[in-house]
Amino acid sequence: MSARFSKILSALPASTPFVGPETLERMRGSPYEVRLGANESAFGLSPKAMAVLRSEADRASWYCDPEHFDLRELLAAEFSIARENIVVGEGIDGLLGLTVRAYCDPGDAVVTSLGAYPTFNYHVAGFGARLLTTPYRPDCHNDTAALVDLARRENAKLLYLANPDNPTGTFLGRSAVEEILEDLPQHCLLLLDEAYYEFAPDQDLLPVIAEDPRLIRFRTFSKAHGMAGLRIGYAIASRDTIAAFDKIRLHFGVGRLSQLAAAASLGDRAFVATVIADVAKGRDDYEALARDLNIPSIPSFTNFVALDVGSEDRSQQMVHKLHEMGVFVRRPGVPILGRFVRLTVGKTPERVALKERFADAFRSLI
Amino acid sequence: MSARFSKILSALPASTPFVGPETLERMRGSPYEVRLGANESAFGLSPKAMAVLRSEADRASWYCDPEHFDLRELLAAEFSIARENIVVGEGIDGLLGLTVRAYCDPGDAVVTSLGAYPTFNYHVAGFGARLLTTPYRPDCHNDTAALVDLARRENAKLLYLANPDNPTGTFLGRSAVEEILEDLPQHCLLLLDEAYYEFAPDQDLLPVIAEDPRLIRFRTFSKAHGMAGLRIGYAIASRDTIAAFDKIRLHFGVGRLSQLAAAASLGDRAFVATVIADVAKGRDDYEALARDLNIPSIPSFTNFVALDVGSEDRSQQMVHKLHEMGVFVRRPGVPILGRFVRLTVGKTPERVALKERFADAFRSLI
Incomplete structure (x- = not known):
């Protein structure tokens, strides 16, 4: 029954x-x-974020702004992109789930390195997509050629890559990432998990080209900003992608204190x-x-x-x-x-x- | 491309x-x-919850316990049920999304009152299910007979009802809810959104019968506990349902401070x-x-x-x-x-x- x-x-x-x-x-x-x-x-946490947590604690009875307007304005200014290129969510974990949901029908192929982020794999399974992996190279780098090749052979919807990488700590410079984008099969999206981007050598990081419809970049306040327990991250992508996320994302998923603390921390260079x-x-x-x-x-x-x-x-x-x-x-x-x-x-x-x-x-x- | x-x-x-x-x-x-x-x-917020927010702020750099063990233990003791009958999530909003996802294939029928909770309807659409509504009665109560009838005619997967109700504030006593459960068509689940349950007359509320596989009850810390901005709620359901949720829920979706503050508030009767x-x-x-x-x-x-x-x-x-x-x-x-x-x-x-x-x-x- x-x-x-x-x-x-x-x-x-x-x-x-x-x-x-x-x-x-x-x-x-x-x-x-x-x-x-x-x-x-x-x-x-940044002392500025701590101050916000303390001063705004008694306003934790209010819902957050479901548009995350102020934080997205700050991020947009930071990267010289539009607010419409940014979505805020419950950490990269939440945003990866949203991405798999947005793009994958059951049975669709998704490609990643064997041993990459378990939570991404969990979402791929959870939405009925098909996870395909290729081992890391012997030098512990993501085998980008093999990943692209696998994506091509399997007509994959998504190719996931962390850069800098977890769990190895390795880093792909700008030209390596650009090469992936060049070779990416049609209709395949590159998901760049940049949770550790603040620790990467600046000059080598792919510049934020928000309007490339084949690229989504994931960032978080959990690492350099020290806010893992506040569950807040963001993704940068084309306006079409962000607009699509807006149709299915949990509008009230991020806490009010998290949102305010993230904004404060962003201002504490x-x-x-x-x-x-x-x-x-x-x-x-x-x-x-x-x-x-x-x-x-x-x-x-x-x-x-x-x-x-x-x-x-x-x-x-x-x-x-x-x-x-x-x-x-x-x-x-x-x-x-x-x-x-x-x-x-x-x-x-x-x-x-x-x-x-x-x-x-x-x-x-x- | x-x-x-x-x-x-x-x-x-x-x-x-x-x-x-x-x-x-x-x-x-x-x-x-x-x-x-x-x-x-x-x-x-409860002064006890406020104290936790202040004392634990500098540990917001840690992830939460993804099992929400301590909070679920407290809730289980509170309602004399098992921890395995409880799932914690990003407010009722997040848990409703999880529920639609867990039960509905595209095209499946879902029944609710016309004018009930927009976020539930949003999730139904977002997972490709088919929302069917019946108007409120002229006395502004949910028309439970019509809801059940519609569910039966359409072979609905889910019947959603808020009790006490939003936006009317009306309340269905225990016998009325028991009647729905009796008349519920086979394979249809009753979702009882009890966001306002703390304000309901105690004696009339359906007792928590956790092992009924046709019932999921949603509760939140957003209302009486004053924690809307901390995004934390829970659902009570059969072990099978909770185990199914565990396969797809966002394990790190709830903040550490939210979890600790909720536990503190629960203890502040x-x-x-x-x-x-x-x-x-x-x-x-x-x-x-x-x-x-x-x-x-x-x-x-x-x-x-x-x-x-x-x-x-x-x-x-x-x-x-x-x-x-x-x-x-x-x-x-x-x-x-x-x-x-x-x-x-x-x-x-x-x-x-x-x-x-x-x-x-x-x-x-x-």
Whole structure:
């Protein structure tokens, strides 16, 4: 007598994009001492954003502006584009779901690297599309030639790529991205997840060409701006794409405080510059750790560094040992990347604690 | 050369569930003096929730627990059900979208009252389902017999009903809801939007029977708890339904501060009781206004009262005049309900301001 689920949902196996650290803490029975596994910012929020959170807390009883007008005006000015080229949503996660929904009919092909962002893959499955992957290159870069080739062969609707990349930290310069756009098959859209764009070398980043109808770029306040818990991100795309999103997006999905804090943080260039500098120091620290242990690490353009511990088995053991030592880190569980452990940049004391335990765990395993 | 939208989106006209007061303010060039049009709580947040917002602000750099474990534990204890009967999402708006997506294939019939919640209708269209409506009864109640009949004739997947109702404020007692459940056609699900349930007479509310697979109940922290801007609500349903939602929901859609503040507010029964009492006083005020003006009002079980100004034309003129006088209120633009203006309960000074201007506007029109 019960209602029947939709065709897509009826055929969908249970899956979870990420097991949160809180779940792991409940399993181990105590909180982590060091939480450096989800690429959250250790450097907190801009003081200007904090001031807004405090002064506007009692207005959390009001809904947000569903048009996100003021924030989009600020972003438009920042990138010299139109407000109509910007949509604000519940983090990149929410906007990726919206994108898959907007473009994919059930069975449509979508292309990404094997081991790229699980939440994107989750949305592809959730809307009944068909995920096709190609492995990372041996040098841990996205294999852009293979991705484009796969998209072409399968007549893919979407090609997803993070740049700078997660979980590797690698970066594709402007010409590499332009090459993808040139070779992209007809009717295929390039989704550039630029969650870590603030950490990328400025001069190499693809300029924001908002009106290219084959490109959507995803940005977030979760990383350099330190607002992961406020769930706010944005996408830059052609007016047609944004207008289409407006037909289906959750108009009241983003919180009022999130919206105001994001606007305040956007105006605090000095704060973001400090975060970027602090994160660079942190990466140096982790690279020094790799050198001390005589293991490779991937040069990173993000707020994390992936260290090569030699094998998939050892990487698994490392994460398990660190978990037991009160440290939350993650590893990519796929070929080529499987021998890495990914360390988010923490503050100095967190890094000291992590480095010590990482070295101990590593030495106990070799 | 551009990507093609999905079949559903290609056929979808542009629509917006609500024009926000911020948009109207931009049009009139100045902020409203009195904002009582969106059923936001004038009584703010619980001091316990405020304390959490302040003390946890600097941890807004962390993602939330995607399982919402602690909050669901609290809710489960509150209603003597299992955590597995509860899902937390980005307000009722987000959860309604999830529900339509989970149950409806394109073309599936969905039934609701003409003039019920626009955001639900927006989701129905957005997932390609077919919205069928039946008018409210002349006494401004949902016509439950007609709704069930329509659902039966059209083999509907979903029947949506707000209880207490928005925009009328009317309430269906327990037996009326039980009757709907009895008569519900096979494979049809009853969606009970209980956004205003805290304001309903306790003894008459359907008890929470979580394992009924034909029922989903939607609740929110936006109304009595005063957290509309924090975007957090929950649904109570059978384990199978919740497990299905877990396959497609946005796991990181709710903010960390929202989650923690909701838990704190849930624990502040004294605060919520005060809000309920204050809201009752406010409703009395608006009913007195209606008596003074010698017009009917609908007895309300919510935080608003709908006043009958006599005709659709006059209702439209009232809202326009009030807008010019710096007052934001809304009206339902559908037959039967069209002659009403809906007034959200404000604090005493807001009510005084609203009542004066409402009376002036009304007298100028008759």
